[in-house]
Amino acid sequence: xxxxxxSLRIDVNSGLxxxxxxxxxxxxxxxxxxxxxxxxxxxxxxxxxxxxxKIGSNESSLYRYFENKHKFLLYLTSWYxxxxxxxxxxxxxxxxxxxxxxxxxxxxxxxxxxxDGAFTHVNEVVLNKIVxxxxxxxxxTKEVDEENRNGYFVIYKRLVSRISEMxxxxxxxxxxxxxxxxxxxxxxxxxxxxxxxxxxxxxxGSSTSPAEYFLDLIQRSLS
Amino acid sequence: xxxxxxSLRIDVNSGLxxxxxxxxxxxxxxxxxxxxxxxxxxxxxxxxxxxxxKIGSNESSLYRYFENKHKFLLYLTSWYxxxxxxxxxxxxxxxxxxxxxxxxxxxxxxxxxxxDGAFTHVNEVVLNKIVxxxxxxxxxTKEVDEENRNGYFVIYKRLVSRISEMxxxxxxxxxxxxxxxxxxxxxxxxxxxxxxxxxxxxxxGSSTSPAEYFLDLIQRSLS
DNA sequence: ACAAAATGATAGTAATACTATTATATTTGC
DNA sequence: GCAAATATAATAGTATTACTATCATTTTGT
Numbered sequence: 001x002x003x004x005x006x007s008l009r010i011d012v013n014s015g016l017x018x019x020x021x022x023x024x025x026x027x028x029x030x031x032x033x034x035x036x037x038x039x040x041x042x043x044x045x046x047x048x049x050x051x052x053x054k055i056g057s058n059e060s061s062l063y064r065y066f067e068n069k070h071k072f073l074l075y076l077t078s079w080y081x082x083x084x085x086x087x088x089x090x091x092x093x094x095x096x097x098x099x100x101x102x103x104x105x106x107x108x109x110x111x112x113x114x115x116d117g118a119f120t121h122v123n124e125v126v127l128n129k130i131v132x133x134x135x136x137x138x139x140x141t142k143e144v145d146e147e148n149r150n151g152y153f154v155i156y157k158r159l160v161s162r163i164s165e166m167x168x169x170x171x172x173x174x175x176x177x178x179x180x181x182x183x184x185x186x187x188x189x190x191x192x193x194x195x196x197x198x199x200x201x202x203x204x205g206s207s208t209s210p211a212e213y214f215l216d217l218i219q220r221s222l223s
Numbered sequence: 224x225x226x227x228x229x230s231l232r233i234d235v236n237s238g239l240x241x242x243x244x245x246x247x248x249x250x251x252x253x254x255x256x257x258x259x260x261x262x263x264x265x266x267x268x269x270x271x272x273x274x275x276x277k278i279g280s281n282e283s284s285l286y287r288y289f290e291n292k293h294k295f296l297l298y299l300t301s302w303y304x305x306x307x308x309x310x311x312x313x314x315x316x317x318x319x320x321x322x323x324x325x326x327x328x329x330x331x332x333x334x335x336x337x338x339d340g341a342f343t344h345v346n347e348v349v350l351n352k353i354v355x356x357x358x359x360x361x362x363x364t365k366e367v368d369e370e371n372r373n374g375y376f377v378i379y380k381r382l383v384s385r386i387s388e389m390x391x392x393x394x395x396x397x398x399x400x401x402x403x404x405x406x407x408x409x410x411x412x413x414x415x416x417x418x419x420x421x422x423x424x425x426x427x428g429s430s431t432s433p434a435e436y437f438l439d440l441i442q443r444s445l446s
Numbered sequence: 447a448c449a450a451a452a453t454g455a456t457a458g459t460a461a462t463a464c465t466a467t468t469a470t471a472t473t474t475g476c
Numbered sequence: 477g478c479a480a481a482t483a484t485a486a487t488a489g490t491a492t493t494a495c496t497a498t499c500a501t502t503t504t505g506t
Binding site for chain 1: 264265267268356357359360362363364365367368371376380383384398399400401402403404405406409410413414416417420421423424425426427431433436439440443444446
């Protein structure tokens with residue numbers, strides 16, 4: 001996929017960074033190594049000091065790119081959803097049949113991320129794992145309403161809207177397209193988490209994928 | 224409901240506390256006021272020092288009841304799910320029709336909590352709000368597998384199993400009873416969160432409840 | 447070559463998340 | 477009713493976190 005748009009850039013809300021990390025080598029290293037370190041330590045134990053140490057840079061330098069680790073997480077997850085949106089729009093754009101379009105969308109959104117490499121400094125496979133483990137923490141905060149007003153969640157919201165619209169195209173009479181779309185996005189992350197840590201709670205696992213479950217669920221809901 | 228079993232006790236895993244908070248006045252105050260303070264400050268800003276101040280007790284005394292605030296959260300959420308399980312089993316026990324049983328279960332699990340007062344020192348309405356906002360943080364950690372092995376999530380898992388079995392009773396051919404049950408429990412919390420903070424992402428709101436959406440979703444899925 | 451910008455080094459602060467110790471209440475068992 | 481046991485309070489102390497501020501050094505663009 002990366003050969004098609006070599007200069008593609010995902011437009012994350014500029015309030016999420018102090019200085020654009022795409023604008024320098026250090027910024028890119030913060031992002032790429034930050035992804036790996038959050039994955040390794042978990043978000044709670046992750047600190048800028050540790051990241052500075054890992055990339056051989058000074059803690060104070062990292063603060064010139066991101067105000068704090070919460071905004072860093074918002075940046076990474078926004079980037080992830082922007083990347084998903086790009087894949088979704090690109091792949092489904094030319095599909096004429098609404099159900100085929102929606103099915104393709106579900107597959108993209110619920111699949112385990114494979115190597116992509118469109119953005120050399122971002123390891124999308126690890127980023128996907130971070131999103132599964134940490135995305136909820138980015139909005140389950142006391143500051144959510146203000147941050148929402150600041151536009152920090154626009155990409156995610158737009159993505160839910162897109163799915164919602166696809167659902168309406170398939171069945172204009174269905175009463176809960178938004179609820180179903182939001183259940184799909186959030187539920188997909190949840191099923192991936194369960195298959196890793198609570199396998200007894202779901203059929204999703206080695207032989208059945210979250211994609212199959214959600215495809216079935218949505219087909220039944222809209223028929 | 225509280226008049227039926229005045230001496231009912233919810234059996235939370237004893238590894239979650241150092242000293243049983245039900246065993247003393249101070250313990251009960253830690254729980255009751257702790258619920259209010261977490262709701263007020265959010266889990267990130269909540270500390271034992273602040274709670275000690277609020278209840279006029281010493282920080283060090285709180286540590287004699289709970290190792291840390293993470294275990295305190297696990298205790299509170301376990302208690303909540305135990306309470307939900309009790310309501311669920313009690314209410315659905317005598318229902319002979321599987322679909323009626325499941326529908327009743329869905330209503331209990333997705334409803335907004337109203338005053339109960341079965342347990343005088345626990346404000347279940349506020350606790351329900353805490354669960355919506357903070358439950359995910361209790362398991363989205365690096366320690367989840369060990370804590371799962373310790374049995375800290377048994378009540379929640381048993382609850383998912385119960386729903387899963389109800390689903391199987393309604394439609395034995397349905398392939399994803401566990402996935403659907405876990406989607407329901409987690410999705411219900413999520414829809415409640417969305418209607419509060421991201422109302423544009425869901426139809427659930429003042430005129431439509433999460434209960435209606437999930438009842439419809441599950442009926443469609445199992446027919 | 448020079449100024450400006452970026453980065454690094456160091457230091458400092460208030461708060462967090464505890465642990466340890468000792469003192470004072472309170473309860474209970476006889 | 478009193479001593480012993482238990483519970484709670486008070487105080488102090490530690491390492492870490494999450495920053496901010498200042499100044500030095502390196503890199504860069506023209």
